[in-house]
Amino acid sequence: MPGTVEDVDAPSASDVLRRCRELVRPALVDAVGRLHPWTGEMAAYALGWSDTAGTPEPGGSEGKGVRQALALLGAEAVGADAACAVPGAVAVELVHTFSLLHDDVMDADALRRRRPAVWKAYGTGPAVLAGDALLARAVTGLAGTPGDHAAAAVRRLCDALNDLVAGQAEDLRFEHRPWDGPGAVGPEEYRSMAEGKTGALLGCALALGAVLGGAPEPTVAALDRAGRHLGLAFQAVDDILGIWGDPATTGKPVHADLRRGKKTHPVLAALAGGSRAARELGTLLASSRPTDGAAERVASLVEEAGGRAATRGEARRHLDAARDALRATPLTRTAARELDVLFAGLADRVM
Amino acid sequence: MPGTVEDVDAPSASDVLRRCRELVRPALVDAVGRLHPWTGEMAAYALGWSDTAGTPEPGGSEGKGVRQALALLGAEAVGADAACAVPGAVAVELVHTFSLLHDDVMDADALRRRRPAVWKAYGTGPAVLAGDALLARAVTGLAGTPGDHAAAAVRRLCDALNDLVAGQAEDLRFEHRPWDGPGAVGPEEYRSMAEGKTGALLGCALALGAVLGGAPEPTVAALDRAGRHLGLAFQAVDDILGIWGDPATTGKPVHADLRRGKKTHPVLAALAGGSRAARELGTLLASSRPTDGAAERVASLVEEAGGRAATRGEARRHLDAARDALRATPLTRTAARELDVLFAGLADRVM
Secondary structure (H helix, E strand, O other): OOOOOOOOOOOOHHHHHHHHHHHHHHHHHHHHHOOOHHHHHHHHHHOOOEOOOOOEOOOOOOOOOHHHHHHHHHHHHOOOOHHHHHHHHHHHHHHHHHHHHHHHHHHOOOEEOOEEOHHHHHOHHHHHHHHHHHHHHHHHHHHOOOOOOHHHHHHHHHHHHHHHHHHHHHHHHHOOOOOOOOOOOOHHHHHHHHHHHHHHHHHHHHHHHHHHOOOOHHHHHHHHHHHHHHHHHHHHHHHHHHHHOOHHHHOOOOOHHHHOOOOOHHHHHHHHOOOHHHHHHHHHHHHOOOOHHHHHHHHHHHHHOOHHHHHHHHHHHHHHHHHHHHHOOOOOHHHHHHHHHHHHHHHOOOO | OOOOOOOOOOOOHHHHHHHHHHHHHHHHHHHHHOOOHHHHHHHHHHOOOEOOOOOEOOOOOOOOOHHHHHHHHHHHHOOOOHHHHHHHHHHHHHHHHHHHHHHHHHHOOOEEOOEEOHHHHHOHHHHHHHHHHHHHHHHHHHHOOOOOOHHHHHHHHHHHHHHHHHHHHHHHHHOOOOOOOOOOOOHHHHHHHHHHHHHHHHHHHHHHHHHHOOOOHHHHHHHHHHHHHHHHHHHHHHHHHHHHOOHHHHOOOOOHHHHOOOOOHHHHHHHHHOOHHHHHHHHHHHHOOOOHHHHHHHHHHHHHOOHHHHHHHHHHHHHHHHHHHHHOOOOOHHHHHHHHHHHHHHHOOOO
């Protein structure tokens, strides 16, 4: 059986992420350097490399770089050199940054990684423009990859992009749906939204590494599936943190998702439970959007009605499915072990 | 010499555009049908196919479809069947629609083709999302083109996309530059902005048709160059209409560009003239952004200082350069004649 977290000599998730960031960094810097200087400045801010004055902020607000790591490990897992997956790693990291910029505009999220979101710092129009520039650059770089795999890689990225945008569309539409009753958001709809919004790009990252590494289609498909399950686990974890996360860790206000009336898994699962707490929760949510005091009460009722436990279960199930997909695929031992460590690290934030 | 506007049997520009729209329409409908239903509804509204209730508005507010026509004619001009260029035509039309949606957000333009812009009708977030969906779909469709030319076509589209976004960035940055003096926008900077913002996609449309039609690189490059010059002529015409256009025809308020303080060619050319009118114009512009009465006076001064004539000259020069680029290239007679008619039709709005 390829690596498990019990391996004593396995690197930690943060070791893996750091190694991958270092490998990708020069190409990512090059890609951002090809942008118009103004959009490049916004991109550098969004990536956590600099402040709004363009002054470098080394490591301050940089993302973990999960997607770029998955792309490199996807290549290594099929026996290729990580270097061949760098164009894929850059592409998924730029697409991720594009989606954060535009999602923050759509969701009116003022904070991102404890700093003002790009639209807050530079304005809505410039943030939209910077997102567009990142998206265009992502596809351009991948389309220009040397070798025979560029076309297949671009098609993969495009499919993920369509899923990502459709997932975001679903998520926005959910806000206009009732909490309960005939028009309520069902578990299947929620899963489809989360798979598009979060799973598609994680699956694409792994798959791109395998495509650029020359893997056969069944292996690519298995890695894509693993990444999609990881995304669903990741989204469940995020939903838990969006209600019960420590603002000091999440960088977002307490009960943020509840105040915004977001249809997240814990609330939907709680409402579906049918207990007394679920009924009280339904009445409370139907009456108005929770403000300070009410959000506290909503969070308690969601927990009492089993929403937190159900979502933890959902995260666990999808993490297991992601690991199963990896284990059922012939992958190199070292990369498989690092993927396993990484997968576990992403989910253990709440477990 | 391939066709000129003097040919008595030549179809009119609107005949050419209509024929091309009819050829592309089924594939464009199919592409929009693949979007998430909500983004698809916004796309159908943006394309002028329906109102905000989703009710069909046949022909009401549809664009002319210049870019899709250029793609088909690009293929026909190199001796290929127009059908092979349909994926390119769909891609450029979707990219154009994406750019209108996002540009209207960035420029806070409330009207587009005499109707509320998408962001006014659906909200800023949804308009950003619909633009993203259109962009993703554009690249996806082109990347999935059967045959050997998909990869080259995607690279062409990506290059145009980067230029388009950089041109929009320049245009937005111009608003923060002084009208006059050392930091003023020079003619070369203006041209580079306009070539990116308007020329790149028109050039790409023609080039994509040729690429999908299997043309050799020098022919593709010549068509791209012709389209870029056409774009510069087109932008000059647009700048003239943005100041002196009849609101009933342009669908925009009178003096729209002046009220917004946009750095357009007529104003920059007028200021560069150095006449008494130019100096008075400079003083007026430096004092404040023109409102109702002042905009009228600014328009008069721009005309008196030669800005309108200079921009008409700019349009004429680039139209000639576009036609010269076509004539220096071996193209089929019928398509070359139709391109010539189309080019002339796009510029004769002010000449």
